[in-house]
Amino acid sequence: MNQPLAGYAPAPVAARMENHGNHMAKIAMQTGNDLLARVGSMVAYEGFVQYEPNPPAVRQIAKDWLTGEGAPLMKCSGDGLLYLADYGANVVVINLNGDGISVNATNLLAFDAHLTWGVERVKGLAKFAGQGLWNTRISGQGWVALTSRGKPIVVDCGGGDDETYVDPDALVAWSPNLKVKGKRSFRAQSLIGRGSGEAYQMAFSGQGIVVVQPSEDSTDRLRVRG
Amino acid sequence: MAREFQRGHKARISDLTAGTDLYVGVQISGPGLTFDISCFGLDADERLSDDRYFIFYNQPKSPEESIQLLGAQAGDTESFRVTLDRIPQQIRKLSFTATLDGAGQMSQIGPGYIRIVAGGEEVARYPFSGPEFSTERAVMLGDFYFKDVWRFAAVGQGFDGGLDALLRNFGGEVAEEEPAAPQQQPQAGAAAPGFAPPAQATAPPAFGAPGGAPTPAPAATPAPAPAPVPPPAPAPAPQPAAQGFAPPPGATPPQVHTAPTIVAPLNTPPGGSPVLPPAPAPAPYGQPGHQPPPYGRTAPPPPGYAQPQAPAPPPGYGQPMPPPGYGHQPPPGQLPGQQAPYGAPQGAPQGAPHGAPQGPGVLGALQQFKETPTGQRWTQQNKKLVRVDLGIGGQPVLARQGSMVLYQGKVDFSYKGAGFSGRIVGNATGQEMQLMRCTGQGQVFFAENSTMLHPIELQGDAVCVSAENVLAFDEGLQYEVRRIEGHGIPGGALFTMQFQGTGTIVVKTHGIPVVLPVTPTTFADCNAVVAWSAASQVVVSSQVRMRRNSYPGDTGESVNLQFRGAPGNFIVVQPYEI
Secondary structure, eight states: OOGGGGGGSOOOOOSSEEESSSSOEEEEEBTTBOEEEETTOEEEEEEEEEEEESOHHHHHHGGGOSOTTOOSEEEEEEEEEEEEOSTTOEEEEEEOTTOEEEEEGGGEEEEETTSEEEEEOOTTOOOOTTTOOOEEEEESSSEEEEEESSSOEEEEOOSSSOOEEEOGGGEEEEOTTSEEEEEEOOOHHHHTTOOOSOOEEEEEESSSEEEEOSOOOOOOHHHHOO | OOEEOOTTOEEEHHHHOSOSEEEEEEEOOOTTOEEEEEEEEEOTTSOOOOGGGEEBTTBOBOTTSSEEEOOSBTTBSEEEEEEGGGSOTTOOEEEEEEEEESSOOGGGOOSEEEEEEETTEEEEEEEEOGGGOOSOSEEEEEEEEEESEEEEEEEEEEETTTHHHHHHHHHTTHHHHOTTTTOOOOTTSOSOTTTOOOOOTTOOOSSSSGGGOOOOOOTTOOOSOSSOOOTTOOOOTTSOOOSOSSSOTTTHHHHHHHOHHHHTTOOOOGGGOOOOOSSOOOOOOSOTTSOOOOTTTSSOOOTTSOOTTOOSSOTTTOSSSOSTTTTTSOOTTSOSOSSOOTTSOOSSOOOOTTOOOOOSHHHHHHGGGBOOOOSSSEEEEETTEEEEETTTTOOOEEEETTOEEEEEEEEEEEEEOOHHHHHHHHHHHSOOOOEEEEEEEEEEEEOOTTOEEEEEEEEEEEEEEOGGGEEEEETTSEEEEEEEEOTTOTTSEEEEEEEEEEEEEEEEESSOOEEEEOOTTEEEETTTEEEEETTSEEEEEOOSOHHHHTSTTOOOSOOEEEEEOSBTBEEEEOSOOO
């Protein structure tokens, strides 16, 4: 009966975080090495893992979040294997190893609790109300899992003065040392309701990378569907 | 789903399949070329210390039958059955090789592959072709090797000297010391039709004697050579069979040679394709000692689940070992005594299951998603992202509004109106595109809603695409709305966009589309068809009876389109009905 499914058994653990397929993250949990994950992203776990939504430490750091309803993160602790997914989005697992990365809110899936992290607002860019624009800057020695609707692409900003413009809805993550600003591409025509559809973009310049997803669907499904 | 390997890629077998009973197929061919495909069972030092594990056409299986040669079948030039958990301890590596028999060089080969089939399903494939090689006469295609667990590596390494260089690589000295051993080729047409090498003049001994050079062996004892062999190389039978690459002369070879029924009927089709073996002798395919299972004759189960004596557990999990990687870890509640606890990395660091080599750090982890640089105007970055370099070609691009996800350089986006008549037509036909014009210098990345993108390059020809499936196209293309007439269509007619000229159009589909050649009987649902080459003629065929349609709520498959045209035309259908 299980014959066709036999190939989907989990592979042996080789690292703290791994991909299981393209759309699921497998995290090896250990006591003392807690994890912060998006509320609602857990799809399965083995072992003894406990979840604490909206922990006080997170509330402290994340008080900048525009949403008045508390941080959409939960602390996972215990021993076992934890599987996370976000409505079929691609999952990208990164071993930071001292680097840093800025992640768009909806594209953050989980990260090690001991990492240095903070919430920042992108200056000069007020995104749509109700969605809340916050992005999380994470750095240190540890692991981060991101989501992307479709296989993402990584673009090098080049380092010169040239700017790279990204549709904010398609933006996933970027190097924290990039300079960010908003760019409005208004033209006279746009004002009378015939815009190009690309009303404004985020402009990045400096040395670093930008990660973009092939979809402009930036709804936060974990939050919308709860 | 088969995983495609590139040269140098490695993966654990357990990541590819849970089974350990594998079918390995090799397809290699070239005009006028003949190949010997063999498998070397090597020890931990990568030496062929036991020549019984040199599996080739004269020795079609290892002693305990963990490696068996199956012959050509199912599109493969040669095939093997490998039962990993029965391979003895001293064999740590299986190297699959192809060597040229006769004249030629590897650069002449056509596209080929080595593939692994488990449970009737292809799980890995490493394709190669002639341009990867040059004057080599042998090539190591792929390895199974044991490092903590069995792994597969796509090697693709050529050897200039052909088989003897390969032999020296694996066991060196032997070829020199005992050049004459195995000359019992059935050259006189003695026997063994099933695996006789092509009876060329110097039927090169696929082993032993280097390149057919008649090294003067101790020719003193031209003793009981089996066949009338050319003078210089009779098997020195009394000599102790030191380390020949042949079956030790004397006892065993006749058995192999004169008993073709052992070899020939092992034509087990993988996955049960109905190729019957030519000589249905009871092949000892499964476990020896059991009654010979009628493997390969009565709709066999796919290789990989065929252990005849495993009745109880569900196949697939029925391998004596639990699914790899699962039962190895202690249950979470257990004290982490005997094994490493959950978090501790075990064994060599292994990449994500999709095989991406992962280095540490953000850049290392994201390396696999890097932008692919090319100098072309349109570049597909991955299945769902396409990049246009506006600087090349110089003409603007028209794209669906809002489909830009990223751009670099100085690019201007402006509204592209359809014009007055265009709007009238668009409103009337539904074939309306909300477009923007991208001008300037720079690269623009397009994507929409994770749909798959397919750049189609038009060179003077034309293609019909439904307007909602157009993502972007070169402004130089002409497009117009075309009408498909037919009875029974709601609204009286169907409309589509026809693009013509020289340039590229990017078509998007939901899911992986199917591209069908237009034959006399090609039909498609008008809601699922995405595009077709404009030279094919479209006919509406409504096959649903009115009576069914008259029930409320039952739409059925109301309107089908039939396509007719000369060979070479195609249609594209997506697995999604708008």
